[in-house]
Amino acid sequence: MPNPRVHRRWAAPALARLAVAAVVGLCVACSRGAPPPAEPPADHVLRDIRLFQGDSTLHDVRGLALAPDQTVWALAGAEPFVHVYSPGGRFTRAFGKKGRGPGELLNPWSLAGAASADSVLRVWDTATRRLASFSPAGEPAAGVTVRTAGSAVRGDIRLVSYGEPQKMERLGDGFIVQDDAGGVSQTADFWASRLLRLSTEGAVVGTVVDFREFLAGAPPLGTATVFVPVPLWTTCAGEKLAVLDPLRHRVRWYGADGRALAEQAYRPERRPVTDHDVQRYVRHTVELEMRDQNLAARRITRLVSRMASQRRSLFGREAPPAVAILCDHQGRVWLNRFSTATSPLGYGSDWHVLDGTERGTVVRFPSRFRPAVLSRDGAYGVHEDGLGVQTVAFVPFARGFLAAGR
Structure with a gap:
Protein backbone atom coordinates (compact mmCIF):
# COMPACT_ATOMS: atom_id res chain seq x y z
CA MET A 1 0.00 0.00 0.00
CA PRO A 2 1.19 3.56 -0.56
CA ASN A 3 2.80 5.12 2.47
CA PRO A 4 0.11 7.17 4.28
CA ARG A 5 2.73 9.57 5.57
CA VAL A 6 3.30 10.89 2.09
CA HIS A 7 -0.25 12.21 1.84
CA ARG A 8 -0.63 13.77 5.29
CA ARG A 9 0.04 17.35 6.28
CA TRP A 10 3.15 18.40 8.08
CA ALA A 11 3.13 18.17 11.85
CA ALA A 12 2.86 21.19 14.12
CA PRO A 13 5.53 23.91 13.70
CA ALA A 14 6.86 23.26 17.19
CA LEU A 15 7.53 19.62 16.30
CA ALA A 16 9.14 20.68 13.05
CA ARG A 17 11.48 23.04 14.91
CA LEU A 18 12.36 20.29 17.35
CA ALA A 19 13.16 17.86 14.55
CA VAL A 20 15.27 20.37 12.66
CA ALA A 21 17.15 21.26 15.83
CA ALA A 22 17.80 17.58 16.45
CA VAL A 23 19.14 17.11 12.95
CA VAL A 24 21.37 20.16 13.30
CA GLY A 25 22.72 18.62 16.49
CA LEU A 26 23.51 15.45 14.60
CA CYS A 27 25.20 17.43 11.84
CA VAL A 28 27.41 19.13 14.41
CA ALA A 29 28.30 15.72 15.83
CA CYS A 30 29.26 14.54 12.36
CA SER A 31 30.88 17.60 10.80
CA ARG A 32 28.99 20.82 10.20
CA GLY A 33 28.13 21.39 6.55
CA ALA A 34 29.95 18.33 5.25
CA PRO A 35 30.31 18.74 1.46
CA PRO A 36 29.36 15.95 -0.95
CA PRO A 37 32.21 13.90 -2.44
CA ALA A 38 33.54 15.15 -5.77
CA GLU A 39 32.03 13.49 -8.84
CA PRO A 40 34.40 11.16 -10.71
CA PRO A 41 34.82 11.77 -14.46
CA ALA A 42 32.27 10.33 -16.91
CA ALA A 78 -2.03 5.13 -5.65
CA GLU A 79 -5.11 4.64 -7.80
CA PRO A 80 -5.44 4.80 -10.70
CA PHE A 81 -2.32 2.65 -10.55
CA VAL A 82 -1.42 2.29 -14.24
CA HIS A 83 -0.81 5.37 -16.40
CA VAL A 84 -0.42 5.07 -20.16
CA TYR A 85 1.59 7.34 -22.47
CA SER A 86 1.76 7.43 -26.25
CA PRO A 87 5.11 6.84 -28.02
CA GLY A 88 5.42 10.61 -28.28
CA GLY A 89 5.12 11.10 -24.53
CA ARG A 90 1.50 12.23 -24.26
CA PHE A 91 -0.69 10.92 -21.43
CA THR A 92 -3.61 8.97 -22.88
CA ARG A 93 -5.39 7.18 -20.03
CA ALA A 94 -5.13 5.57 -16.61
CA PHE A 95 -6.69 2.44 -15.15
CA GLY A 96 -6.49 0.09 -12.20
CA LYS A 97 -8.69 1.04 -9.27
CA LYS A 98 -8.03 -0.10 -5.72
CA GLY A 99 -9.88 -3.22 -4.69
CA ARG A 100 -10.13 -6.98 -5.12
CA GLY A 101 -12.47 -7.13 -8.09
CA PRO A 102 -11.69 -7.62 -11.81
CA GLY A 103 -9.17 -5.04 -12.98
CA GLU A 104 -8.57 -3.83 -9.42
CA LEU A 105 -5.30 -3.84 -7.44
CA LEU A 106 -4.40 -3.57 -3.76
CA ASN A 107 -0.63 -3.11 -3.58
CA PRO A 108 0.92 -3.38 -7.05
CA TRP A 109 4.69 -3.50 -6.79
CA SER A 110 5.99 -3.87 -10.34
CA LEU A 111 4.89 -4.50 -13.90
CA ALA A 112 6.16 -6.32 -16.98
CA GLY A 113 5.46 -5.10 -20.49
CA ALA A 114 3.72 -7.10 -23.17
CA ALA A 115 5.94 -9.45 -25.15
CA SER A 116 4.12 -8.55 -28.38
CA ALA A 117 1.72 -5.87 -29.55
CA ASP A 118 -1.37 -8.01 -28.91
CA SER A 119 -0.32 -9.62 -25.62
CA VAL A 120 -1.09 -8.53 -22.07
CA LEU A 121 0.53 -6.28 -19.51
CA ARG A 122 1.27 -8.05 -16.22
CA VAL A 123 1.13 -6.29 -12.85
CA TRP A 124 2.53 -7.95 -9.73
CA ASP A 125 0.16 -7.29 -6.80
CA THR A 126 1.99 -8.34 -3.64
CA ALA A 127 -1.03 -7.85 -1.37
CA THR A 128 -3.10 -10.48 -3.18
CA ARG A 129 -0.12 -12.49 -4.54
CA ARG A 130 -1.59 -12.16 -8.02
CA LEU A 131 -0.20 -11.48 -11.46
CA ALA A 132 -2.97 -9.24 -12.75
CA SER A 133 -3.36 -9.00 -16.52
CA PHE A 134 -4.54 -6.14 -18.72
CA SER A 135 -5.00 -5.81 -22.47
CA PRO A 136 -3.12 -3.06 -24.35
CA ALA A 137 -6.33 -1.01 -24.06
CA GLY A 138 -6.43 -1.43 -20.27
CA GLU A 139 -9.21 -4.00 -20.13
CA PRO A 140 -8.75 -6.60 -17.36
CA ALA A 141 -7.85 -10.10 -18.48
CA ALA A 142 -7.61 -13.32 -16.51
CA GLY A 143 -4.99 -13.08 -13.77
CA VAL A 144 -3.26 -15.85 -11.86
CA THR A 145 -2.45 -16.38 -8.20
CA VAL A 146 1.18 -17.06 -7.36
CA ARG A 147 1.44 -19.95 -4.95
CA THR A 148 4.17 -18.73 -2.60
CA ALA A 149 4.07 -18.03 1.11
CA GLY A 150 4.48 -14.29 0.69
CA THR A 274 30.86 10.32 4.36
CA ASP A 275 29.35 12.76 6.84
CA HIS A 276 27.39 14.26 3.94
CA ASP A 277 25.87 10.86 3.13
CA VAL A 278 24.78 10.34 6.73
CA GLN A 279 23.37 13.86 7.10
CA ARG A 280 21.33 13.52 3.90
CA TYR A 281 19.85 10.20 5.00
CA VAL A 282 19.01 11.41 8.52
CA ARG A 283 17.34 14.58 7.24
CA HIS A 284 15.31 12.49 4.80
CA THR A 285 14.24 10.04 7.51
CA VAL A 286 13.22 12.80 9.90
CA GLU A 287 11.15 14.50 7.19
CA LEU A 288 9.27 11.24 6.62
CA GLU A 289 8.60 10.87 10.34
CA MET A 290 7.45 14.50 10.63
CA ARG A 291 4.67 13.88 8.12
CA ASP A 292 2.81 11.74 10.66
CA GLN A 293 0.69 14.16 12.72
CA ASN A 294 0.36 11.64 15.54
CA LEU A 295 4.10 11.31 15.96
CA ALA A 296 5.26 12.21 19.45
CA ALA A 297 8.15 14.63 19.76
CA ARG A 298 9.99 12.08 21.89
CA ARG A 299 10.03 9.67 18.95
CA ILE A 300 11.74 12.23 16.73
CA THR A 301 14.34 12.83 19.43
CA ARG A 302 14.94 9.11 19.92
CA LEU A 303 15.26 8.55 16.17
CA VAL A 304 17.92 11.19 15.65
CA SER A 305 19.75 10.34 18.87
CA ARG A 306 19.90 6.69 17.85
CA MET A 307 21.35 7.50 14.46
CA ALA A 308 23.89 9.88 15.97
CA SER A 309 25.04 7.51 18.70
CA GLN A 310 25.05 4.39 16.53
CA ARG A 311 26.55 5.79 13.36
CA ARG A 312 29.47 3.36 13.27
CA SER A 313 27.23 0.32 13.74
CA LEU A 314 24.18 1.59 11.83
CA PHE A 315 25.80 2.86 8.63
CA GLY A 316 28.19 0.96 6.41
Whole structure:
Protein backbone atom coordinates (compact mmCIF):
# COMPACT_ATOMS: atom_id res chain seq x y z
CA MET A 1 0.00 0.00 0.00
CA PRO A 2 1.19 3.56 -0.56
CA ASN A 3 2.80 5.12 2.47
CA PRO A 4 0.11 7.17 4.28
CA ARG A 5 2.73 9.57 5.57
CA VAL A 6 3.30 10.89 2.09
CA HIS A 7 -0.25 12.21 1.84
CA ARG A 8 -0.63 13.77 5.29
CA ARG A 9 0.04 17.35 6.28
CA TRP A 10 3.15 18.40 8.08
CA ALA A 11 3.13 18.17 11.85
CA ALA A 12 2.86 21.19 14.12
CA PRO A 13 5.53 23.91 13.70
CA ALA A 14 6.86 23.26 17.19
CA LEU A 15 7.53 19.62 16.30
CA ALA A 16 9.14 20.68 13.05
CA ARG A 17 11.48 23.04 14.91
CA LEU A 18 12.36 20.29 17.35
CA ALA A 19 13.16 17.86 14.55
CA VAL A 20 15.27 20.37 12.66
CA ALA A 21 17.15 21.26 15.83
CA ALA A 22 17.80 17.58 16.45
CA VAL A 23 19.14 17.11 12.95
CA VAL A 24 21.37 20.16 13.30
CA GLY A 25 22.72 18.62 16.49
CA LEU A 26 23.51 15.45 14.60
CA CYS A 27 25.20 17.43 11.84
CA VAL A 28 27.41 19.13 14.41
CA ALA A 29 28.30 15.72 15.83
CA CYS A 30 29.26 14.54 12.36
CA SER A 31 30.88 17.60 10.80
CA ARG A 32 28.99 20.82 10.20
CA GLY A 33 28.13 21.39 6.55
CA ALA A 34 29.95 18.33 5.25
CA PRO A 35 30.31 18.74 1.46
CA PRO A 36 29.36 15.95 -0.95
CA PRO A 37 32.21 13.90 -2.44
CA ALA A 38 33.54 15.15 -5.77
CA GLU A 39 32.03 13.49 -8.84
CA PRO A 40 34.40 11.16 -10.71
CA PRO A 41 34.82 11.77 -14.46
CA ALA A 42 32.27 10.33 -16.91
CA ASP A 43 32.84 9.06 -20.45
CA HIS A 44 29.42 10.20 -21.70
CA VAL A 45 27.39 13.08 -20.26
CA LEU A 46 23.75 13.08 -21.37
CA ARG A 47 22.04 16.46 -21.04
CA ASP A 48 18.90 16.30 -23.18
CA ILE A 49 15.75 15.27 -21.31
CA ARG A 50 12.16 15.23 -22.56
CA LEU A 51 9.41 15.36 -19.95
CA PHE A 52 6.14 13.59 -20.74
CA GLN A 53 3.03 15.75 -20.66
CA GLY A 54 -0.62 15.67 -19.69
CA ASP A 55 -0.72 13.85 -16.32
CA SER A 56 -0.47 15.70 -13.02
CA THR A 57 -1.58 12.87 -10.72
CA LEU A 58 1.52 10.68 -10.92
CA HIS A 59 3.45 10.06 -7.70
CA ASP A 60 5.41 7.28 -5.99
CA VAL A 61 6.30 5.73 -9.35
CA ARG A 62 7.16 2.06 -8.82
CA GLY A 63 8.13 1.03 -12.32
CA LEU A 64 7.88 1.55 -16.06
CA ALA A 65 7.31 -0.85 -18.93
CA LEU A 66 7.73 -0.35 -22.66
CA ALA A 67 5.42 -1.94 -25.23
CA PRO A 68 6.65 -3.13 -28.65
CA ASP A 69 4.99 -0.06 -30.23
CA GLN A 70 6.83 2.24 -27.74
CA THR A 71 3.75 2.85 -25.61
CA VAL A 72 4.89 3.52 -22.04
CA TRP A 73 3.15 2.18 -18.93
CA ALA A 74 3.92 3.73 -15.55
CA LEU A 75 2.96 2.08 -12.26
CA ALA A 76 2.05 4.53 -9.49
CA GLY A 77 1.60 3.97 -5.77
CA ALA A 78 -2.03 5.13 -5.65
CA GLU A 79 -5.11 4.64 -7.80
CA PRO A 80 -5.44 4.80 -10.70
CA PHE A 81 -2.32 2.65 -10.55
CA VAL A 82 -1.42 2.29 -14.24
CA HIS A 83 -0.81 5.37 -16.40
CA VAL A 84 -0.42 5.07 -20.16
CA TYR A 85 1.59 7.34 -22.47
CA SER A 86 1.76 7.43 -26.25
CA PRO A 87 5.11 6.84 -28.02
CA GLY A 88 5.42 10.61 -28.28
CA GLY A 89 5.12 11.10 -24.53
CA ARG A 90 1.50 12.23 -24.26
CA PHE A 91 -0.69 10.92 -21.43
CA THR A 92 -3.61 8.97 -22.88
CA ARG A 93 -5.39 7.18 -20.03
CA ALA A 94 -5.13 5.57 -16.61
CA PHE A 95 -6.69 2.44 -15.15
CA GLY A 96 -6.49 0.09 -12.20
CA LYS A 97 -8.69 1.04 -9.27
CA LYS A 98 -8.03 -0.10 -5.72
CA GLY A 99 -9.88 -3.22 -4.69
CA ARG A 100 -10.13 -6.98 -5.12
CA GLY A 101 -12.47 -7.13 -8.09
CA PRO A 102 -11.69 -7.62 -11.81
CA GLY A 103 -9.17 -5.04 -12.98
CA GLU A 104 -8.57 -3.83 -9.42
CA LEU A 105 -5.30 -3.84 -7.44
CA LEU A 106 -4.40 -3.57 -3.76
CA ASN A 107 -0.63 -3.11 -3.58
CA PRO A 108 0.92 -3.38 -7.05
CA TRP A 109 4.69 -3.50 -6.79
CA SER A 110 5.99 -3.87 -10.34
CA LEU A 111 4.89 -4.50 -13.90
CA ALA A 112 6.16 -6.32 -16.98
CA GLY A 113 5.46 -5.10 -20.49
CA ALA A 114 3.72 -7.10 -23.17
CA ALA A 115 5.94 -9.45 -25.15
CA SER A 116 4.12 -8.55 -28.38
CA ALA A 117 1.72 -5.87 -29.55
CA ASP A 118 -1.37 -8.01 -28.91
CA SER A 119 -0.32 -9.62 -25.62
CA VAL A 120 -1.09 -8.53 -22.07
CA LEU A 121 0.53 -6.28 -19.51
CA ARG A 122 1.27 -8.05 -16.22
CA VAL A 123 1.13 -6.29 -12.85
CA TRP A 124 2.53 -7.95 -9.73
CA ASP A 125 0.16 -7.29 -6.80
CA THR A 126 1.99 -8.34 -3.64
CA ALA A 127 -1.03 -7.85 -1.37
CA THR A 128 -3.10 -10.48 -3.18
CA ARG A 129 -0.12 -12.49 -4.54
CA ARG A 130 -1.59 -12.16 -8.02
CA LEU A 131 -0.20 -11.48 -11.46
CA ALA A 132 -2.97 -9.24 -12.75
CA SER A 133 -3.36 -9.00 -16.52
CA PHE A 134 -4.54 -6.14 -18.72
CA SER A 135 -5.00 -5.81 -22.47
CA PRO A 136 -3.12 -3.06 -24.35
CA ALA A 137 -6.33 -1.01 -24.06
CA GLY A 138 -6.43 -1.43 -20.27
CA GLU A 139 -9.21 -4.00 -20.13
CA PRO A 140 -8.75 -6.60 -17.36
CA ALA A 141 -7.85 -10.10 -18.48
CA ALA A 142 -7.61 -13.32 -16.51
CA GLY A 143 -4.99 -13.08 -13.77
CA VAL A 144 -3.26 -15.85 -11.86
CA THR A 145 -2.45 -16.38 -8.20
CA VAL A 146 1.18 -17.06 -7.36
CA ARG A 147 1.44 -19.95 -4.95
CA THR A 148 4.17 -18.73 -2.60
CA ALA A 149 4.07 -18.03 1.11
CA GLY A 150 4.48 -14.29 0.69
CA SER A 151 6.32 -12.03 3.11
CA ALA A 152 6.03 -8.93 5.24
CA VAL A 153 7.73 -5.98 3.55
CA ARG A 154 7.38 -2.59 5.24
CA GLY A 155 5.10 -0.38 3.21
CA ASP A 156 7.57 2.48 2.87
CA ILE A 157 10.67 0.39 2.11
CA ARG A 158 11.17 2.21 -1.20
CA LEU A 159 11.31 5.51 0.70
CA VAL A 160 14.05 4.42 3.11
CA SER A 161 16.17 2.01 1.06
CA TYR A 162 17.54 1.31 -2.39
CA GLY A 163 17.09 -2.12 -3.91
CA GLU A 164 13.89 -3.60 -5.27
CA PRO A 165 12.16 -6.05 -2.92
CA GLN A 166 9.45 -8.17 -4.53
CA LYS A 167 10.37 -6.99 -8.01
CA MET A 168 8.99 -8.90 -11.00
CA GLU A 169 10.45 -9.09 -14.53
CA ARG A 170 9.65 -11.13 -17.61
CA LEU A 171 12.08 -13.91 -18.57
CA GLY A 172 11.26 -15.95 -21.65
CA ASP A 173 7.73 -17.31 -21.38
CA GLY A 174 7.64 -16.82 -17.60
CA PHE A 175 8.65 -14.38 -14.90
CA ILE A 176 11.26 -13.84 -12.21
CA VAL A 177 10.13 -12.53 -8.82
CA GLN A 178 12.09 -11.72 -5.69
CA ASP A 179 10.75 -13.70 -2.75
CA ASP A 180 11.43 -12.16 0.65
CA ALA A 181 10.04 -14.90 2.85
CA GLY A 182 11.89 -13.61 5.91
CA GLY A 183 10.42 -10.12 5.59
CA VAL A 184 12.13 -6.85 4.73
CA SER A 185 12.24 -3.89 7.12
CA GLN A 186 15.69 -2.53 6.30
CA THR A 187 18.32 -2.71 3.57
CA ALA A 188 20.33 -5.52 5.12
CA ASP A 189 17.29 -7.84 5.03
CA PHE A 190 17.68 -8.28 1.27
CA TRP A 191 20.31 -10.92 1.95
CA ALA A 192 17.63 -13.42 2.99
CA SER A 193 15.84 -13.17 -0.37
CA ARG A 194 15.80 -15.54 -3.30
CA LEU A 195 14.79 -15.33 -6.95
CA LEU A 196 11.96 -17.59 -8.12
CA ARG A 197 10.98 -18.48 -11.66
CA LEU A 198 7.23 -18.46 -12.33
CA SER A 199 5.31 -19.97 -15.20
CA THR A 200 2.70 -17.92 -17.03
CA GLU A 201 0.12 -19.75 -14.87
CA GLY A 202 1.73 -18.46 -11.67
CA ALA A 203 3.27 -21.76 -10.59
CA VAL A 204 6.73 -21.68 -9.01
CA VAL A 205 9.02 -23.55 -11.39
CA GLY A 206 11.99 -23.36 -9.04
CA THR A 207 14.57 -21.22 -7.26
CA VAL A 208 17.00 -19.62 -9.69
CA VAL A 209 19.28 -17.83 -7.20
CA ASP A 210 19.42 -17.82 -3.40
CA PHE A 211 21.21 -14.67 -2.22
CA ARG A 212 22.37 -16.39 0.95
CA GLU A 213 24.70 -18.51 -1.17
CA PHE A 214 26.63 -15.34 -2.03
CA LEU A 215 27.63 -15.06 1.62
CA ALA A 216 29.54 -18.35 1.59
CA GLY A 217 33.22 -17.55 1.99
CA ALA A 218 32.67 -13.79 1.81
CA PRO A 219 33.84 -11.28 4.45
CA PRO A 220 31.32 -10.83 7.29
CA LEU A 221 28.66 -8.18 6.70
CA GLY A 222 28.87 -6.71 10.20
CA THR A 223 26.01 -5.00 12.03
CA ALA A 224 25.32 -2.09 9.66
CA THR A 225 21.82 -1.88 8.15
CA VAL A 226 22.02 1.38 6.13
CA PHE A 227 24.21 1.98 3.05
CA VAL A 228 25.28 -1.65 2.93
CA PRO A 229 26.01 -3.78 -0.16
CA VAL A 230 23.06 -5.87 -1.32
CA PRO A 231 22.63 -8.17 -4.34
CA LEU A 232 20.86 -6.62 -7.33
CA TRP A 233 19.31 -8.37 -10.31
CA THR A 234 17.68 -7.84 -13.69
CA THR A 235 16.70 -9.89 -16.73
CA CYS A 236 18.55 -9.52 -20.03
CA ALA A 237 18.12 -10.43 -23.68
CA GLY A 238 18.55 -14.09 -24.55
CA GLU A 239 16.58 -15.30 -21.50
CA LYS A 240 19.42 -14.49 -19.12
CA LEU A 241 19.37 -13.28 -15.55
CA ALA A 242 22.12 -10.91 -14.36
CA VAL A 243 22.90 -10.73 -10.63
CA LEU A 244 25.41 -8.44 -8.95
CA ASP A 245 27.48 -10.05 -6.22
CA PRO A 246 28.34 -6.87 -4.26
CA LEU A 247 30.79 -8.57 -1.93
CA ARG A 248 33.11 -9.96 -4.59
CA HIS A 249 32.35 -7.17 -7.09
CA ARG A 250 31.25 -9.29 -10.01
CA VAL A 251 28.16 -9.84 -12.13
CA ARG A 252 26.96 -13.39 -12.71
CA TRP A 253 24.68 -14.49 -15.53
CA TYR A 254 22.24 -17.36 -15.08
CA GLY A 255 19.90 -19.24 -17.37
CA ALA A 256 16.21 -19.59 -16.61
CA ASP A 257 16.96 -22.97 -15.03
CA GLY A 258 19.42 -21.46 -12.54
CA ARG A 259 22.51 -22.72 -14.35
CA ALA A 260 25.47 -20.33 -14.09
CA LEU A 261 26.48 -19.14 -17.56
CA ALA A 262 29.24 -16.57 -17.11
CA GLU A 263 30.56 -13.86 -14.84
CA GLN A 264 32.41 -10.57 -15.19
CA ALA A 265 34.37 -8.52 -12.69
CA TYR A 266 33.05 -5.08 -11.76
CA ARG A 267 35.51 -2.49 -10.49
CA PRO A 268 33.52 0.25 -8.77
CA GLU A 269 34.86 3.57 -7.55
CA ARG A 270 35.45 2.69 -3.91
CA ARG A 271 34.92 5.42 -1.33
CA PRO A 272 33.84 5.66 2.31
CA VAL A 273 30.40 6.64 3.55
CA THR A 274 30.86 10.32 4.36
CA ASP A 275 29.35 12.76 6.84
CA HIS A 276 27.39 14.26 3.94
CA ASP A 277 25.87 10.86 3.13
CA VAL A 278 24.78 10.34 6.73
CA GLN A 279 23.37 13.86 7.10
CA ARG A 280 21.33 13.52 3.90
CA TYR A 281 19.85 10.20 5.00
CA VAL A 282 19.01 11.41 8.52
CA ARG A 283 17.34 14.58 7.24
CA HIS A 284 15.31 12.49 4.80
CA THR A 285 14.24 10.04 7.51
CA VAL A 286 13.22 12.80 9.90
CA GLU A 287 11.15 14.50 7.19
CA LEU A 288 9.27 11.24 6.62
CA GLU A 289 8.60 10.87 10.34
CA MET A 290 7.45 14.50 10.63
CA ARG A 291 4.67 13.88 8.12
CA ASP A 292 2.81 11.74 10.66
CA GLN A 293 0.69 14.16 12.72
CA ASN A 294 0.36 11.64 15.54
CA LEU A 295 4.10 11.31 15.96
CA ALA A 296 5.26 12.21 19.45
CA ALA A 297 8.15 14.63 19.76
CA ARG A 298 9.99 12.08 21.89
CA ARG A 299 10.03 9.67 18.95
CA ILE A 300 11.74 12.23 16.73
CA THR A 301 14.34 12.83 19.43
CA ARG A 302 14.94 9.11 19.92
CA LEU A 303 15.26 8.55 16.17
CA VAL A 304 17.92 11.19 15.65
CA SER A 305 19.75 10.34 18.87
CA ARG A 306 19.90 6.69 17.85
CA MET A 307 21.35 7.50 14.46
CA ALA A 308 23.89 9.88 15.97
CA SER A 309 25.04 7.51 18.70
CA GLN A 310 25.05 4.39 16.53
CA ARG A 311 26.55 5.79 13.36
CA ARG A 312 29.47 3.36 13.27
CA SER A 313 27.23 0.32 13.74
CA LEU A 314 24.18 1.59 11.83
CA PHE A 315 25.80 2.86 8.63
CA GLY A 316 28.19 0.96 6.41
CA ARG A 317 31.73 2.33 6.34
CA GLU A 318 32.23 1.90 2.60
CA ALA A 319 29.65 3.02 0.06
CA PRO A 320 27.85 0.13 -1.67
CA PRO A 321 29.27 -0.73 -5.11
CA ALA A 322 25.88 -0.13 -6.77
CA VAL A 323 22.28 0.67 -5.82
CA ALA A 324 20.39 -0.26 -9.01
CA ILE A 325 20.87 -2.45 -12.08
CA LEU A 326 19.50 -2.45 -15.64
CA CYS A 327 20.16 -4.35 -18.85
CA ASP A 328 20.07 -2.76 -22.32
CA HIS A 329 18.89 -4.25 -25.63
CA GLN A 330 22.37 -5.63 -26.35
CA GLY A 331 22.54 -7.46 -23.04
CA ARG A 332 25.00 -5.07 -21.39
CA VAL A 333 24.60 -4.55 -17.66
CA TRP A 334 24.34 -1.02 -16.27
CA LEU A 335 25.08 -0.42 -12.57
CA ASN A 336 24.03 2.74 -10.75
CA ARG A 337 26.84 4.29 -8.74
CA PHE A 338 26.08 5.33 -5.17
CA SER A 339 25.77 9.10 -4.63
CA THR A 340 23.71 11.22 -2.24
CA ALA A 341 24.21 14.44 -4.22
CA THR A 342 20.57 14.43 -5.38
CA SER A 343 19.10 11.37 -3.63
CA PRO A 344 19.38 10.69 0.11
CA LEU A 345 19.05 6.97 -0.66
CA GLY A 346 22.11 6.95 -2.92
CA TYR A 347 20.60 6.89 -6.42
CA GLY A 348 23.26 8.78 -8.36
CA SER A 349 23.39 10.16 -11.90
CA ASP A 350 26.32 7.96 -12.97
CA TRP A 351 25.91 4.46 -14.39
CA HIS A 352 28.78 2.05 -14.97
CA VAL A 353 28.27 0.04 -18.17
CA LEU A 354 29.89 -3.39 -18.45
CA ASP A 355 30.69 -3.11 -22.15
CA GLY A 356 33.20 -5.94 -22.47
CA THR A 357 36.26 -3.79 -21.81
CA GLU A 358 38.28 -4.14 -18.63
CA ARG A 359 37.44 -0.64 -17.43
CA GLY A 360 33.86 -0.32 -18.64
CA THR A 361 32.10 2.93 -19.52
CA VAL A 362 30.60 5.57 -17.24
CA VAL A 363 27.43 7.31 -18.46
CA ARG A 364 26.05 10.36 -16.63
CA PHE A 365 22.32 11.09 -16.88
CA PRO A 366 20.72 14.48 -16.19
CA SER A 367 20.42 15.33 -12.52
CA ARG A 368 17.29 13.98 -10.76
CA PHE A 369 16.52 11.57 -13.59
CA ARG A 370 16.37 7.87 -12.73
CA PRO A 371 16.26 5.50 -15.72
CA ALA A 372 13.97 2.48 -15.56
CA VAL A 373 13.97 1.04 -19.10
CA LEU A 374 16.80 1.15 -21.66
CA SER A 375 15.82 1.03 -25.33
CA ARG A 376 17.82 1.34 -28.55
CA ASP A 377 17.06 5.05 -28.76
CA GLY A 378 17.35 6.13 -25.15
CA ALA A 379 16.35 5.70 -21.53
CA TYR A 380 12.82 5.93 -20.15
CA GLY A 381 12.59 6.87 -16.52
CA VAL A 382 11.31 9.28 -13.90
CA HIS A 383 12.41 12.84 -13.22
CA GLU A 384 11.80 14.17 -9.72
CA ASP A 385 12.16 17.86 -8.96
CA GLY A 386 13.26 19.43 -5.70
CA LEU A 387 9.69 19.38 -4.37
CA GLY A 388 9.25 15.66 -4.99
CA VAL A 389 7.02 16.05 -8.07
CA GLN A 390 7.58 13.10 -10.42
CA THR A 391 7.28 13.11 -14.21
CA VAL A 392 7.86 10.30 -16.70
CA ALA A 393 10.72 11.35 -18.98
CA PHE A 394 12.92 10.22 -21.86
CA VAL A 395 16.66 10.80 -22.31
CA PRO A 396 17.71 10.15 -25.94
CA PHE A 397 20.94 8.44 -26.95
CA ALA A 398 23.00 9.85 -29.80
CA ARG A 399 23.29 7.79 -32.97
CA GLY A 400 25.90 5.06 -32.46
CA PHE A 401 25.91 5.57 -28.68
CA LEU A 402 27.96 2.76 -27.09
CA ALA A 403 27.88 0.91 -30.41
CA ALA A 404 31.42 -0.34 -29.98
CA GLY A 405 32.76 0.06 -26.47
CA ARG A 406 33.19 3.70 -25.48
